[in-house]
Amino acid sequence: MTNNRHEKLGLTDEQVLDMFRTMLLARKIDERMWLLNRAGKIPFVISCQGQEAAQVGAAFALDREQDYVLPYYRDMGVVLAFGMTAKDLMLSGFAKAEDPNSAGRQMPGHFGQKKNRIVTGSSPVTTQVPHAVGIALAGKMEKKNFVSLVTFGEGSSNQGDFHEGANFAGVHKLPVVFLVENNKYAISVPANKQLACEKVSDRAQGYGMPGITIDGNDPLAVYEAVREAANRGRRGEGPSLIEAVSYRLTAHSSDDDDRTYREKEEVEAAREKDSIHTFATYLREMGILSEEKENQLTKEINHLVNEATDYAENAAYAAPEDALKYVYRE
Numbered sequence: 001m002t003n004n005r006h007e008k009l010g011l012t013d014e015q016v017l018d019m020f021r022t023m024l025l026a027r028k029i030d031e032r033m034w035l036l037n038r039a040g041k042i043p044f045v046i047s048c049q050g051q052e053a054a055q056v057g058a059a060f061a062l063d064r065e066q067d068y069v070l071p072y073y074r075d076m077g078v079v080l081a082f083g084m085t086a087k088d089l090m091l092s093g094f095a096k097a098e099d100p101n102s103a104g105r106q107m108p109g110h111f112g113q114k115k116n117r118i119v120t121g122s123s124p125v126t127t128q129v130p131h132a133v134g135i136a137l138a139g140k141m142e143k144k145n146f147v148s149l150v151t152f153g154e155g156s157s158n159q160g161d162f163h164e165g166a167n168f169a170g171v172h173k174l175p176v177v178f179l180v181e182n183n184k185y186a187i188s189v190p191a192n193k194q195l196a197c198e199k200v201s202d203r204a205q206g207y208g209m210p211g212i213t214i215d216g217n218d219p220l221a222v223y224e225a226v227r228e229a230a231n232r233g234r235r236g237e238g239p240s241l242i243e244a245v246s247y248r249l250t251a252h253s254s255d256d257d258d259r260t261y262r263e264k265e266e267v268e269a270a271r272e273k274d275s276i277h278t279f280a281t282y283l284r285e286m287g288i289l290s291e292e293k294e295n296q297l298t299k300e301i302n303h304l305v306n307e308a309t310d311y312a313e314n315a316a317y318a319a320p321e322d323a324l325k326y327v328y329r330e
Helices: 014-037 050-059 078-081 087-093 128-142 160-171 198-209 220-232 263-271 275-285 289-313 320-324
Strands: 068-070 148-153 178-182 211-217 241-244
Touching: 014 050, 014 078, 014 087, 014 220, 014 275, 014 289, 050 078, 050 148, 050 178, 050 220, 050 275, 068 128, 078 087, 087 289, 128 148, 128 160, 128 178, 128 320, 148 211, 160 178, 160 198, 178 198, 178 220, 198 211, 198 241, 220 241
Parallel strands: 068 148, 148 178, 178 241, 211 241
Antiparallel strands: none
16 A cells, blocks of 8 residues: 555545544444354344455445445445444344334345435345446436445346346446445355356446456545546446455355355465455554554444444344234335
8 A cells, every 4th residue: 555545535534544443343343243143142144344445435435415325235334334323233133123224124234224325125135236226217317416336246246137237227327336345255156156257347348337346455446446436427427337356254144154165274364455454554654543543443442332232132122013014005
C-alpha cells in the first residue's frame, strides 16, 4: 500500500477509521456468533470473516441516504455500514421477535430493513440479482438518481438469475453495480471447478458492461471501483461488474466441515492477507491508528458486542400465533 491512498480517493482520516471500525465490528460480532453457536445458544452461523474489506469498501462508496443494497448472506459489513446495529444482528442470531430482518422467522443472513433500503434476501442464492435490476429499472423510470448494489458469491455467478439479470441490466443500461465477492469456494467446490473462464469479470463483456477484478482484501481498491461504477450508473452509462477476490477464513457455515475439502495450510496462508490486519497496518503507517486509539476502539466494540449479546439473549421470542402473520393478506 502506497502513501496516503485514501486522501487521493478524497477520503478523510475519520472516514477510513470509520471503515476500519465497521470491519472490526463485523469481525467481532461474527466471532461471538461462532462462540454462541458452539455453546448451543444460537442455531446457525454463516460467516463474513475474510470478506469485510470488500463489504465495507463497497458500502462506503455508495450514497447511504438514497442508494439500495441487496446483500447476500455473508454481508454483515454491508448491512452494518447501511445502518443495522450489533443488537439487530444478535436478535437475528437468537431468532427473537425484535429481529428486524424477519421477526425471528428466517435463518441469520437473510438481511432486510426497509428504513435503511436493505432489500430482503431469500434462501435460494442469487434471487437478489434480478430484484436489484428491477429496483434500478424503477428508479430509471421514475427519474430518480439512486443506484442499486447487489452482492453475491462467485458460485452464484453460475446461476441463471445472474445471467438474466445482467443481460437485462446491460440491454436497458440500468444503474446496477454487480459485486461478486469471490471467496474461492462455493461451499466445497473451488473456483477453478466452477468457471470455464479465468475470472468472473470476464463475463461482463457478454452483457455489454465493463468488468474488473480487484483485490477484495483492500477496502480502498474496492471503494474506488464501486464509486466509479456507481458514478457510471448515475450518469446513465449502465451497469458494471466488479469481482473482489478474497478468501473465506471459516467453514462455509457452522454446519460445514471445511477440512474435508481444503488444506489447513491454505487457510493459514490466507490469514496472512486478512484485511483486518493489513488495513490496520496501513492506518498505523498513516498515523491514523495509534496504539491508544486501537485499544479504545477494541474496548468500545467489545462493549457493544457484549451489550448486544445480553440484550438479544434475554429478549422475548415471538408469540406462537405470530407464525400465522404475514402469510395471507390480513
